[in-house]
Amino acid sequence: MTIRKIILNLCLFFVLPSQAQTEKKIDNQTILWSRYYNQLTLNDKWSLHSEFDNRLFLNPVTENLFVIRTQIRYKLNEQVELGSGIGFYPVATQDPENISDFIIPEYRAQQDIIWKNTIGKILLNQRFQIDERFIRNASKTGLLPGTTFNWRFRFRIQAEYDLWKKNSRYLKTIVYEEILLNAGKSIVKNTFDQNRVYAALQYGINPKIAIELGYLNSFQQRSSGIDFYNRDIIRLSIFHKLKL
Template sequence: MQFPKSLFFTLMISSVLFAQTEKTVIHQSMLWTRYYNILNLNEKWSIHSEIENRIFTDPIKESSIDVRFQGRYKLNEFLEMGAGLAYFVNPTDIPNTNDKFYIGDYRLQQDIILKQNIGSYGISNRLQLDERWIENSNKQGLTSGTTLNLRLRYRFQVDHVFWKKEAKYFKGIIYDEIMFNIDHNVVYNTFDQNRIYIAGQMGFNKSLSLELGYMKAFQQRPNGYEYLDRDIIRITFYQKLNL
């Protein structure tokens, strides 16, 4: 009895497709340290700038260095808008590789935030759009040109003031943020990632505060079948200045 060729090719193609779509979850531990500056120009306008260093902790290896600048405008006590630019330098997203090159990620970003206070609780909703120009690369290094990626982000956040005395305070923060790639070039990962964050923030005076938090990030990589499951400790030093 002769084995049908059509059935043979069907089984072969099915096995290849199954192998390509099998999910792989990569667990990572990271430390993010950030300096965030707020320069208040007046009651309505402010300039926000930040620099953040992200490293893997097992093994210890650089993940990215991020710089952001944006202008913000308060329409009223409930609504504010912002727009700015950012530059990310990304050596790798997998720490145990031997990549020796850096991928640039140039961004424009716009957002709108709706805020509301209920007693000692603050509730905010942020909708943000990222326009990302990412340098093209392969396994050997950078190639010519960039690829535009559009990403839509939504964040729901609640904070609560546990203690306050004059300018000093301590508050808790929790939020969930989900991100989607909405550009037509995206094939496999329309869902980009979800971030759950919980933190405590201590204010020392009107200008300085320190925040320590834990983030759980789950991200789908562009190939569609690999996922990054990240445990992240984030430390942020805030400074507010009045012009």
Template sequence: MIGLLFASPLFAQSLGKQVTKQQLVTYTYNNTLAFRPKWALTTEIQERRFRNPDEQHQFQISSRLYYSLGKSWGASVGFAYLLQSPQDPHATDDLVVPELRPYVQFDYRQRIGRLSIGHRYMIEKRFFRNTAYGELAKGYNTNYRFRYRLGLEYHIANINNLPLQVKASEEIHVNAGKSILYNRFNQNRIYVGLNYALHKNINIEAGYLYWFQQRVTGNQFFSRDIISLMIFHKINLNKKEDADPADIKK
């Protein structure tokens, strides 16, 4: 897989690496408002929590404006606001750190019979609120992050005339910027899930995400097993159906 190809040289240099294993669950609501031909606004709300003990890990809300470029290509500009809780569910420190994240995204989709192959390219500018002595401080530190995701979707069957699909994806994240010293490789995410349409405009999805992340020290890593539960909701304001809804989902 692509993550192994990118990450192996980086892992080899981190002698004595320390891996922290964690279990989490993520709840996501994704709403797409198709308001004009070729245009759509997608808003997503996500709550990520540790399991045993049940503690918040991260809250995120993001919106992006999508435009269909034609020939299976799409482009988006977006902005995300995140609240990052301590990375350790047992931490006595309860400081929550905000992050601001504008981004640009390009999508390309290929269809081969029942199989859909998706490519997502994303560039993020990340602004992390400064902290000092266990409290929030003025200003932000910043860096760039480049992401590529390869995704597969296979139409298994129709149930009550609505599609059931299996999904699989892998995504690599790479950091860039003056503040990045030891963790150019940021993380690798591998996902598999089932997606079912309850209604032509409402899909539910359950899946498993494996998330391997390098920390700023370079020799410390997070290995995360995450249960993912999602609702996709599309509202179409156009008189005519536009592009395939799959082309404007996250």
């Protein structure tokens, strides 16, 4: 049994005891995430990060959601970094076979702390993040007044390894695993949110531009407690660094 399966089974064991005898329903989906990520360095300590991310189902081809996110980051020292930001997530649909004619908006705040250290030639990156999610109430036919709030706690461990480097160009591999947990009055049966596993190659074209192509598997529990998404995600990212 892999480490990932052990972690996943532990999460399901602790947060789903009441559903242990219920057969799970798993929907398999394929999605393309394409994003532009801008990092504006203000000085040696402060930077402003902005992200635009479009997520598209591939079978059939249907819009999933769009992400607009910005955050301010502070470099405490060479090992520790702090961040805080806001995001807007208009969701078209979570089921490519069931397309609605309205968008469900979500507004999100986030705070995180990142700790970096080096083990041999591997850069190890650990992140703990808190999301405050405000999701617009909706029925199957339209939006309703008000929003539903819940917390989401995220822990990610990531490793990076340089395969090749010459002057300002490089090729490196990135792998990570992330566990996400829900909390709040609106969370009844899905305390476990999802487990993400990611592997990618990142190519630095010059000091300002890098391209990353990777595969992300997301196993996510839905609000029913017994329904799950198993998502195969292709992720294409363009990173753009600028200095003020």
